[in-house]
Ligand SMILES: Cc1cc2nc3c(=O)[nH]c(=O)nc-3n(C[C@H](O)[C@H](O)[C@H](O)COP(=O)(O)OP(=O)(O)OC[C@H]3O[C@@H](n4cnc5c(N)ncnc54)[C@H](O)[C@@H]3O)c2cc1C
């Protein structure tokens with residue numbers, strides 16, 4: 001293998017470059033990235049970046065002076081792919097042919113098509129939102145998932161009057177289960193943020209700027225700013241010419257990693273590229289750890305690891321949900337399947353380690 | 363100047379002790395019986411490395427998985443970008459002694475110096 005093309009220049013793309021070099025690949029590496037920026041870290045965008053504690057420079061994922069010997073083609077978008085010849089077509093008209101291709105195009109925020117509704121995925125989105133948050137007023141956040149909850153928490157810290165609306169009866173139920181989703185979403189109320197659940201948004205009003213959000217029960221929430229955190233869509237349309245992501249990666253020499261695979265977690269995008277690259281180079285893959293993600297809300301560190309499935313039982317093994325500091329273990333057939341910690345990093349790390357030694361499903 | 367911190371018997375192998383000096387220091391006792399001291403606060407954000415995941419001579423930050431080499435303080439990969447300070451350790455008569463580094467610490471943005 002002489003040349004590898006990596007499409008997507010964010011966390012997973014960068015981790016793939018590093019893994020290639022660490023796994024002794026000495027050939028040519030081309031990285032194509034649609035954004036004009038070198039890889040930067042997204043998690044702070046909804047947290048300390050909005051409140052100003054973290055700057056653009058802090059977000060950089062590359063080290064100063066780090067030389068990975070890669071050709072970074074930034075501000076360039078891949079528009080098509082031919083898996084047979086492993087040819088990546090670019091919006092510049094150029095075609096890159098490589099012996100190996102890593103697909104790492106991540107995901108984008110699911111949009112709400114209405115004037116003035118913010119979404120948050122990129123640095124440019126975050127700069128626009130940070131600017132909009134400079135005054136204070138009434139913010140409505142649509143979606144009480146992790147990103148919505150973090151935006152609510154940051155805006156609250158900046159002095160905004162915040163309402164979060166969620167169409168599901170319990171926020172985060174998919175990720176944490178109903179019982180824990182309910183407990184974690186109490187953080188909003190603790191900090192003076194209104195949470196309205198089970199109420200889909202039926203309309204947005206305002207012509208030259210947003211004025212209100214309307215809900216299924218007729219409630220009209222006046223708003224000076226609206227942010228939607230309603231999920232992410234994998235960026236895989238450019239693979240349509242190749243029959244889609246699954247068809248593209250069924251060809252030898254083509255692998256995919258990070259959020260474009262449907263994952264939504266930073267740690268997967270950091271760690272999995274080493275496995276993907278090992279497949280490309282035919283080297284031994286590293287040990288995989290159970291999935292792990294975290295969220296920061298209202299000064300509370302939320303950490304989750306493992307696989308949660310409906311029907312798992314949950315038990316608090318330490319601390320007290322009322323004090324928003326506890327550790328909960330999910331069990332299936334008497335075996336721990338997942339673990340959730342609120343402000344319990346030490347214990348959480350122990351349990352996360354135990355999960356790793358427990359048998360994992362593929 | 364070496365300062366006595368705690369008996370080594372208080373730190374089982376594979377575990378760490380957080381010494382609440384200013385700034386706090388984490389003392390690790392590896393599975394192989396070696397003892398190391400580094401600044402306790404991660405250089406990325408306000409996390410205690412004593413709470414981290416110790417593997418061989420490396421500790422993985424409990425929050426975002428950057429790994430620090432206990433021997434050199436070097437960090438393997440972002441989000442943390444700066445190395446953590448290391449301190450000299452000696453174990454005498456079963457007691458861990460630490461000599462604090464005179465280098466400036468690499469504290470995370472927003473942390474109090
Ligand atoms: C605001 C926010 C907060 C988050 N907080 C957390 C958190 O607290 N904890 C956690 O675990 N995870 C968090 N995440 C998720 C985490 O950031 C992602 O899992 C991670 O960024 C995925 O990395 P990736 O490289 O796979 O994809 P992405 O980061 O999405 O990067 C993909 C890159 O590919 C580029 N691209 C797309 N299409 C093309 C194309 N056709 N040609 C060329 N380039 C293309 C994109 O422009 C982008 O730069 C958060 C995400 C966001 C947005």
Ligand code: FES
Pocket residue numbers: 404405406407408409423424425426427428441442
């Ligand atoms: S706080 Fe240590 S890596 Fe983020």
